[in-house]
Amino acid sequence: MQDISAALAERGIKLTPAAARDILRQDGFAPLPRRLDEERLEHLGPAVQPPADVREFNLDAREFVTACGGLFLFVPDLVRLAIPELAATAGLPGSTLIPSSNALLSALALKLWSIERKSHIMALAADPGLALFAGLNAIPKKSFLSEYSHQVARSHTLRLLGAWQDKLADGDLVTGESLNLDFHSMPYAGEHPVVEKHYVAMRSRRQPSILAFLAQDASSNVFCYANADLRKGEEADEVFRFLEFWKDHHGGRSPGEIVFDSKLTTHAGLARLDVLDVPFITLRRRNARLLAEANALPASAWRVVTLDHVARKFRTPRVFEQTVKIAKRSFRQLFIEDLGHEEPTILLTNQRTTTAKRLITRYAQRMLIENALSDAVRFFHANALSSAVGMKVDFDLALLVVASGLYRRIARRMRGYGDAQARQVFRDIIDMPATVRVTPEDVNVSFHRRAHLPLVLASEVFAQTPSVPWWNGAKLSFRAPAC
Secondary structure (H helix, E strand, O other): OHHHHHHHHHOOOOOOHHHHHHHHHHOOOOOOOOOOHHHOOOOOOOOOOOOOOHHHOOOOOEEEEEOOHHHHHHHHHHHHOOHHHHHHHHOOOOOOOOOHHHHHHHHHHHHHOOOOOHHHHHHHOOOHHHHHHHOOOOOOOHHHHHHHHHHOOHHHHHHHHHHHHHHOOOOOOOOOOOEEEEEEEEEOOOOOOOOOEEEEOOOOEEEEEEEEEEEEEOOOOOEEEEEOOOOOOOHHHHHHHHHHHHHHOOOOOOOOOEEEOOOOOOHHHHHHHHHOOOOEEEEOOOOHHHHHHHHOOOHHHOEEOOOOOOOOOOOOOEEEEEEEEEOOEEEEEEEEEOOOOOOOEEEEEOOOOOOHHHHHHHHHOOHHHHHHHHHHHHOOOOOOOOOOOHHHHHHHHHHHHHHHHHHHHHHHHOOOOOOOOHHHHHHHHHOOOEEEEEOOOEEEEEEOOOOOHHHHHOOHHHHOOOEOHHHOOOEEEEEOOOO
16 A cells, blocks of 8 residues: 555655555455565565674774764763672573663663653664664664563562662762652553542643652752652651661661651651651641631741751741640651742651751752652653553663762762753763774774763863773773874
């Protein structure tokens, strides 16, 4: 039918293949038999790329231009953190053609290069730079990448996240002094019996979505934990599963402090956190009784607190503090007015000695996780669901955790980009082409001229020459463009 439609188009007659099929059926013609590939007319189409096969990978002397030159800036950190070892530790699936370490590098490359969906990799399938980054002769195609996450269970992603935490233990990327916790609903565009309805903040309504739990280090704004394999009724206990995970990989220590909103857990959960001696700050849901209690307070009961180092209009809120009993445990409750809201904010904590000023300032900084979630949605494409099954999305979120950490490490080495979000780092630093010269002993990456290239040249990343295990020990080096 496509050939009939094309032949008619050459004569100036517009008729779609479906319309041609309907006309033939109406005139009594039987359906045309399917033709073999060799019987079809030749036509232009995408060039067929070789299948990914680590056995075909080599470092024969050659030179090529890649659009993904900035991707090689991550290689020194990948070597230092022994990222391929994560695949073995996590027990990720692999094959003779694509071992688990190369599969992990390939999947991670999609996140680092902000590729929205697995199918979009086909636009870069012929780029030799992407294949070299993953240590393969060619980058795996969409079919492999789509099916790979379906082979990864929650136990694999937990081990992957745990191994990632262990790699970061010696640095200051995830200190655990204060963590932001939150749920995020990723909308599902369709109907599926497995997908439950959750409240989607960006749509201000309940709709089919995958619910994910995320933890973020407050000092670095880096994600350190994720779980997309959640069902209704499991939300309130997820914080305790996270605490078990944290203790397993931080010598049995709890986080210094966790900050979350009123919907993360129940009153019984708050009491359990207090029993576990985990410091927390949260909001209490407003209700008619609490609002009436706040409105009945005399003016003399309130005291004014001046917030320091806060770039906001409302810096002198009024505070009333009291002790309340919830689920047979005593908590510290703060009514806060003049914060820019019509109704008072009600803060709840089990920190007895921390000043009100510090509590208010710290909870206000919790909005940073909202900014990080926005970056995750816009740059790492967290909402681009790869499946209707949460367990399948879980691996994508684990890659997001690793990618966000790698971007923060790069950003801190670029002058003026320490607090920049990933999408800005990608736009200014990472997204640049390069000429790559390959020999069995050395891979040299020469970046093309870009406005922000001087920042890269002045950074410590540019001077590093690591030996890359998945390149058979060949050294990576960077070179400035010729004058």
